[in-house]
Amino acid sequence: MTSTTATSTTTPASGDVPGGVPGETPDxxxxxxxxxxxxxxxxxxxxxxxxxxxxxxxxxxxxxxxxxxxxxxxxxxxxxxxxxxxxxxxxxxxxxxxxxxxxxxxxxxxxxxxxxxxxxxxxxxxxxxxxxxxxxxxxxxxxxxxxxxxxxxxxxxxxxxxxxxxxxxxxxxxxxxxxxxxxxxxxxxxxxxxxxxxxxxxxxxxxxxxxxxxxxxxxxxxxxxxxxxxxxxxxTVLGTDGQKMSKSRGNTIDLAMTADETARVLRRAVTDSERRITYEPERRPEVANLLLVGAMCSGRTPADLAEEIGDGGAGALKAYVTDAVNAELAGLRARRAELTRxxxxxxxxxxxxxxxxxxxxxxxxxxxxxxxxxxx
The missing domain is CATH 3.40.50.620 (HUPs)
Structure with a gap:
């Protein structure tokens, strides 16, 4: 998207256009x-x-x-x-x-x-x-x-x-x-x-x-x-307070944060009182969210990650997620530092x-x- 001349795009054939707005029509x-x-x-x-x-x-x-x-x-x-x-x-x-x-x-x-x-x-x-x-x-x-x-x-x-x-x-x-x-x-x-x-x-x-x-x-x-x-x-990734991650809530892990800032934020992340880590999104949404983040950043499934951490508790979970997030964002952050200069x-x-x-x-x-x- 940076050439300054307009180009045409061959359009794949579209299906029927529904006659209204979804959520408001019978079909x-x-x-x-x-x-x-x-x-x-x-x-x-x-x-x-x-x-x-x-x-x-x-x-x-x-x-x-x-x-x-x-x-x-x-x-x-x-x-x-x-x-x-x-x-x-x-x-x-x-x-x-x-x-x-x-x-x-x-x-x-x-x-x-x-x-x-x-x-x-x-x-x-x-x-x-x-x-x-x-x-x-x-x-x-x-x-x-x-x-x-x-x-x-x-x-x-x-x-x-x-x-x-x-x-x-x-x-x-x-x-x-x-x-x-x-x-x-x-x-x-x-x-x-x-x-x-x-x-x-x-x-x-x-x-x-x-x-x-x-x-x-x-x-x-x-x-x-x-x-x-x-x-x-x-x-939907929850913020560190267990609510939806949102700029307005101040509960985010910003892409611009340093690795140390990310670690400090994740140490404060809300979990629960159970020691054994399990992936139960309905019953344990905060723990499940950390497992989801760690899994998405490391190419694994949340259930597998929960099984690995097991009785390691919230401390081990947060440590894993911190390492996974920082590894996922390391290249972006290095290039970002160059761009800010x-x-x-x-x-x-x-x-x-x-x-x-x-x-x-x-x-x-x-x-x-x-x-x-x-x-x-």
Whole structure:
């Protein structure tokens, strides 16, 4: 994602577009089945014809990336790049103000997110990094796309409903209400036909597919690509307090931490009073979480790891997990240290990616304008 000229992507044939948002229609189970079937086809294409695929993914820069991000999404992102899938990564700075009054140290956080991913191995010659706010052509697409969805459809979106509920009854901002449309523009502007998501994020993808379908039906073919989901296994990594690992909770193992900082954080991790280590996620979620982290970082299964540690207790478990996490992140942290000494390289990667994203977005916007008859 860093060449500054737009390229075309051959799109695999898509299945039927469901007529609504999952979770709100009677055929939701069939929609999920179709998504799983299509995801299996995409996984096969990743292996056999990655050049036919273009992937869009991204992060909201509300804080530093942490181990939960690494295990749940970043490693998979790198694997797709290495398989040969053209990759776009949006740093969604506009999304930061969907549900908060102040953006915080946004420039620092945006560059930090890019730094972590460059350190991981994402290559600016193959992966295009860009920030929302720097691609006005993408954001202009939101205007015609808003005409294609109803207020009711937006309010039914699970993420909009969840965010509203979490706000304690605070009035929805217009930006939060239209968040699914903005996310659709992120996907559609670059012709992404692959979006790695968990099944709970399928409603956002359905909004994008719905917008593409309705635009084509109303205004004709503008070359808009209906995206498909590459379903990923939902990996939820708990924080050191036993709650979901979250930047806002302060319970994370940041990718930018040193090995010693990681050891100190893990020593404070919550476990339980039983000495023998067993993998029982329902009964012993904190212990199971540490086993999951240790296993994912060492290529093992949690059950096997529990059997090995046995009566060693929480101390032995934490020691193993600390070594496994530090080994997993050692290369990333070494490269990160090099990048922090050369911040110009990070900024150059972001700016080159932004130039490329703008070129792609401008071409898409021009096609949309032609379909709408807005060429003067």
């Amino acid at each position: 939701d189970a069939r929609s999920l089945d179709r998504a799983r079937e299509r995801s299996a086809e995409l996984a096969d294409l990743v292996r056999t014809a990655p050049h036919r695929l273009r992937m869009l993914t991204g992060d909201r820069p509300t804080g530093r990336l942490h181990l939960g991000h690494h295990l749940a999404t970043l490693r998979g992102r790198l694997a797709l790049q290495e398989a040969g899938v053209e990759t776009f990564v949006v740093v969604a700075d506009y999304q930061v103000i969907t549900d908060r009054d102040a953006p915080g140290p946004l420039r620092e956080r945006v560059l930090d997110v890019v730094t972590d991913q460059l350190a991981l191995g994402l290559d600016p010659e193959r992966t295009t990094f860009f920030a929302h706010s720097q691609v006005p052509e993408l954001n202009e697409l939101v205007v015609p796309f808003l005409s294609l969805v109803t207020d009711a459809e937006l309010r039914r979106n699970p993420t909009v409903k969840a965010e509203h509920a979490a706000s304690g009854g605070r009035q929805l901002s217009g930006l939060l209400l239209t968040y699914p449309v903005h996310q659709a523009a992120d996907i559609v502007f670059c012709g992404a036909n692959v979006v790695p998501v968990g099944k709970d994020q399928l409603p956002h993808l359905e909004v994008a597919r719905l917008i593409v379908r309705r635009f084509t039906e109303r205004y004709g073919d503008a070359g808009l690509v209906p995206p498909d989901a590459l379903l990923t296994d939902a990996v 050369d911040p110009g390289a990070v900024l150059a990667a972001l700016r080159a990616g932004t130039d490329r994203a703008r070129a792609v977005a401008a071409a898409t916007l021009a096609r949309v304008h032609r379909a709408l008859g807005m060429t003067y």
